[in-house]
Amino acid sequence: MVPGAVDVTAVAAEGHRYRGAATMGAPHCRITQLMAQDTYILGGYQTDFSRNWLKEGKQLWDIFAEVVNGALEATGIAAEDVQVGHVGNFAGELYAMQGHLGAFLVGTNPAFAGLPTARHEAACASGSVAVLAATAELEAGRYDLALVLGIEQMKTVDSARGGDFLGTAGWYEREAKGITYPFPKLFGRLGDEYDRRFGLKDEHLSRISAINFANARKNPLAQTRAWQNDEAKFATQIAGRIKVSDCSQVTDGAVCVLLASTRYAEKYAKGRGVALDRIPRILGWGHRTATLGFDDKIRESEGDPYVLPHTRQAILDAFARAGIADVWGVDAIETHDCFTTSEYMAIDHFGLTPPGQSWQAIEEGVIELDGTLPINPSGGLIGAGHPVGGTGVRQLLDAYRQVTETAGEYQVVGATKVATLNIGGSGTTSCSFVVGN
Amino acid sequence: MVPGAVDVTAVAAEGHRYRGAATMGAPHCRITQLMAQDTYILGGYQTDFSRNWLKEGKQLWDIFAEVVNGALEATGIAAEDVQVGHVGNFAGELYAMQGHLGAFLVGTNPAFAGLPTARHEAACASGSVAVLAATAELEAGRYDLALVLGIEQMKTVDSARGGDFLGTAGWYEREAKGITYPFPKLFGRLGDEYDRRFGLKDEHLSRISAINFANARKNPLAQTRAWQNDEAKFATQIAGRIKVSDCSQVTDGAVCVLLASTRYAEKYAKGRGVALDRIPRILGWGHRTATLGFDDKIRESEGDPYVLPHTRQAILDAFARAGIADVWGVDAIETHDCFTTSEYMAIDHFGLTPPGQSWQAIEEGVIELDGTLPINPSGGLIGAGHPVGGTGVRQLLDAYRQVTETAGEYQVVGATKVATLNIGGSGTTSCSFVVGN
Numbered sequence: 001m002v003p004g005a006v007d008v009t010a011v012a013a014e015g016h017r018y019r020g021a022a023t024m025g026a027p028h029c030r031i032t033q034l035m036a037q038d039t040y041i042l043g044g045y046q047t048d049f050s051r052n053w054l055k056e057g058k059q060l061w062d063i064f065a066e067v068v069n070g071a072l073e074a075t076g077i078a079a080e081d082v083q084v085g086h087v088g089n090f091a092g093e094l095y096a097m098q099g100h101l102g103a104f105l106v107g108t109n110p111a112f113a114g115l116p117t118a119r120h121e122a123a124c125a126s127g128s129v130a131v132l133a134a135t136a137e138l139e140a141g142r143y144d145l146a147l148v149l150g151i152e153q154m155k156t157v158d159s160a161r162g163g164d165f166l167g168t169a170g171w172y173e174r175e176a177k178g179i180t181y182p183f184p185k186l187f188g189r190l191g192d193e194y195d196r197r198f199g200l201k202d203e204h205l206s207r208i209s210a211i212n213f214a215n216a217r218k219n220p221l222a223q224t225r226a227w228q229n230d231e232a233k234f235a236t237q238i239a240g241r242i243k244v245s246d247c248s249q250v251t252d253g254a255v256c257v258l259l260a261s262t263r264y265a266e267k268y269a270k271g272r273g274v275a276l277d278r279i280p281r282i283l284g285w286g287h288r289t290a291t292l293g294f295d296d297k298i299r300e301s302e303g304d305p306y307v308l309p310h311t312r313q314a315i316l317d318a319f320a321r322a323g324i325a326d327v328w329g330v331d332a333i334e335t336h337d338c339f340t341t342s343e344y345m346a347i348d349h350f351g352l353t354p355p356g357q358s359w360q361a362i363e364e365g366v367i368e369l370d371g372t373l374p375i376n377p378s379g380g381l382i383g384a385g386h387p388v389g390g391t392g393v394r395q396l397l398d399a400y401r402q403v404t405e406t407a408g409e410y411q412v413v414g415a416t417k418v419a420t421l422n423i424g425g426s427g428t429t430s431c432s433f434v435v436g437n
Numbered sequence: 438m439v440p441g442a443v444d445v446t447a448v449a450a451e452g453h454r455y456r457g458a459a460t461m462g463a464p465h466c467r468i469t470q471l472m473a474q475d476t477y478i479l480g481g482y483q484t485d486f487s488r489n490w491l492k493e494g495k496q497l498w499d500i501f502a503e504v505v506n507g508a509l510e511a512t513g514i515a516a517e518d519v520q521v522g523h524v525g526n527f528a529g530e531l532y533a534m535q536g537h538l539g540a541f542l543v544g545t546n547p548a549f550a551g552l553p554t555a556r557h558e559a560a561c562a563s564g565s566v567a568v569l570a571a572t573a574e575l576e577a578g579r580y581d582l583a584l585v586l587g588i589e590q591m592k593t594v595d596s597a598r599g600g601d602f603l604g605t606a607g608w609y610e611r612e613a614k615g616i617t618y619p620f621p622k623l624f625g626r627l628g629d630e631y632d633r634r635f636g637l638k639d640e641h642l643s644r645i646s647a648i649n650f651a652n653a654r655k656n657p658l659a660q661t662r663a664w665q666n667d668e669a670k671f672a673t674q675i676a677g678r679i680k681v682s683d684c685s686q687v688t689d690g691a692v693c694v695l696l697a698s699t700r701y702a703e704k705y706a707k708g709r710g711v712a713l714d715r716i717p718r719i720l721g722w723g724h725r726t727a728t729l730g731f732d733d734k735i736r737e738s739e740g741d742p743y744v745l746p747h748t749r750q751a752i753l754d755a756f757a758r759a760g761i762a763d764v765w766g767v768d769a770i771e772t773h774d775c776f777t778t779s780e781y782m783a784i785d786h787f788g789l790t791p792p793g794q795s796w797q798a799i800e801e802g803v804i805e806l807d808g809t810l811p812i813n814p815s816g817g818l819i820g821a822g823h824p825v826g827g828t829g830v831r832q833l834l835d836a837y838r839q840v841t842e843t844a845g846e847y848q849v850v851g852a853t854k855v856a857t858l859n860i861g862g863s864g865t866t867s868c869s870f871v872v873g874n
């Protein structure tokens with residue numbers, strides 16, 4: 001066990017007890033240590049998610065320059081200090097006919113000549129796997145300051161073609177080829193599965209949607225902040241039980257955060273005259289991948305308390321590494337709500353309620369902005385927007401905003417610890433972080 | 438400085454002295470420590486690069502299963518021991534309409550349920566950035582055994598469309614859009630730049646090609662091992678000074694390696710009754726990114742001794758971390774030869790000759806299989822094949838084969854240390870490893 005680590009056996013126990021993990025039984029299910037090294041979040045920058053880059057005549061590289069310079073300015077960090085760059089992006093090859101996006105970082109500042117870079121992808125969890133790649137390098141002592149940029153330009157194609165592109169986040173050949181809007185269908189079926197196992201009322205999904213849109217009105221960078229309610233449009237059925245109001249948005253968006261080792265953070269804190277412990281850290285992380293096909297996942301979790309046990313495990317792993325006992329150890333959650341059904345799933349998977357009882361937390365107002373455990377104060381993917389490769393980084397930045405009390409109108413009062421959940425595919429790759437002081 | 442690290446100031450000095458690095462001047466140009474933790478290579482598996490998966494009726498997931506199981510069998514490792522999976526892939530979205538490739542790992546073995554996975558991309562250096570992501574996690578102590586799989590299926594489209602896809606490795610909008618075979622053109626211009634600065638004779642490029650094809654005949658997995666010489670076809674001009682014989686191949690290929698922490702490697706060595714120091718390690722690595730546009734690179738390196746100074750620096754970084762003084766500290770090189778001009782560049786950038794004098798090493802037979810410092814004993818990208826996202830991993834596996842004396846007919850006698858160089862784009866992302874005991 002590393003110096004400073006505490007025994008997390010008790011914390012991790014629940015993860016081992018629950019049937020899914022016990023069945024899986026692999027050594028990779030055990031958390032044997034807390035974080036090897038602290039990673040500090042120094043701040044960042046986010047684009048206004050309501051923009052349309054194509055209509056502005058902007059290309060990807062224009063946006064790279066904007067968010068990198070925005071993040072440097074927001075943190076007061078000199079470009080010369082950045083030692084490595086990681087980019088989260090889902091499908092730049094499809095939406096913008098451009099791969100190799102890590103390299104675009106280099107052109108944003110002359111000081112970045114030679115900067116090591118890479119792009120990381122796990123569908124809608126691309127931003128989080130970029131963060132994990134960056135923090136691994138910091139923990140390993142390779143670098144002291146990493147820049148992580150999550151980006152997706154999606155408003156380059158019509159919705160049918162965009163839906164087809166998103167199908168490559170699932171098993172395209174089996175789940176998406178020739179299917180209109182494959183992902184609304186898959187997440188509609190997630191709702192159907194909840195209905196079959198536990199019962200599910202659409203009014204609870206509608207409430208999730210309403211809360212996200214309401215929170216987004218307080219977020220000056222949210223895509224839907226100024227939308228007029230269009231009841232008829234919102235009620236339009238997309239696939240199965242999924243209506244327009246149940247869907248996250250198609251978004252052009254980019255987010256950049258600067259992550260630091262203790263060594264750099266100490267220097268940074270000293271230079272700004274603040275105590276090191278005032279700078280937020282990534283206290284814990286979880287990262288799990290389930291099999292790609294949705295039906296395979298559902299078949300595998302039959303009899304398990306949780307519909308998506310690997311997503312549950314990613315959350316438990318993050319809690320264990322953060323040394324917190326359960327979800328009541330955090331003050332807010334930024335979760336993946338690509339559809340209302342995914343947030344409904346997140347509620348019980350985070351442990352706000354027993355499995356299948358997410359409706360309780362909705363009915364009791366627990367997840368509202370002034371509730372006991374607000375979910376998506378930012379508005380989430382439904383309200384704030386969902387630039388696929390940017391979302392995981394946006395969640396981390398919003399967690400940072402909350403714990404530094406800089407979230408403005410969507411501030412959760414007294415938030416000191418915030419958890420995130422970012423999901424790629426139909427519950428396939430799950431990444432969770434706990435951010436706090 | 439970490440425990441066990443030695444002072445590499447002397448080794449790294451050359452890197453600091455040379456003008457390119459001095460001009461760049463950024464802190465990320467300094468190597469302040471050797472490897473924080475050892476990473477061991479336990480072995481792996483490679484597909485026959487002469488195959489055509491589409492013609493076999495095979496899909497990507499079939500290949501995933503083949504190479505994962507092949508690597509587990511080759512190393513005698515139980516699937517339950519694998520704790521994390523990393524996939525290197527360039528453009529699965531374009532060639533095979535499939536993203537989220539990390540998730541395909543999970544379906545290859547029931548023991549992989551929940552396995553954390555991600556896909557990593559840096560154009561033709563995707564395999565190497567996947568290796569770097571895996572080794573960072575091992576060095577950080579997150580996991581003890583990582584599986585890295587590099588894969589590309591390219592024979593799904595005709596050569597014009599494939600050439601267009603490859604254009605997304607460069608700055609598509611500026612360098613590739615509407616251009617036939619953009620990459621042969623870019624690397625033809627690399628040759629032109631050598632010609633302008635130092636003089637370049639096509640006979641030396643032809644010799645590079647001939648050596649790679651000759652070596653490939655000894656490699657039972659090389660794509661061109663059984664090709665009949667077709668002088669007329671080989672002489673066909675593609676772009677500028679680039680002929681068919683100067684080009685790497687369009688390849689369906691996948692490679693998988695198993696990488697371990699010291700803790701796992703000790704257990705593994707003990708279980709097999711071998712000494713730990715008989716298991717090869719990644720002794721050093723380098724990772725640098727230059728600006729994306731080729732013309733910008735060339736303009737920036739004007740007056741520098743090296744045409745691609747950041748590529749040079751990646752090599753120097755790997756040498757410094759490995760604690761070796763120069764290229765004569767390795768016994769063989771597996772380099773990126775997407776075109777003969779890139780290998781010509783690699784010769785002087787590795788330091789076999791002074792800048793611009795690569796022809797000397799070619800004329801003196803230094804780089805031949807029985808020369809004093811063989812380059813591409815495997816046949817390289819020209820002879821063995823170039824499945825884009827697989828190449829970096831294939832180079833690492835070939836380095837492993839050499840230092841374990843299991844390379845068969847293409848064995849370099851007495852090889853104990855081997856260096857690799859993997860390049861994404863037009864000299865944009867450069868990754869280098871030193872493998873040895």
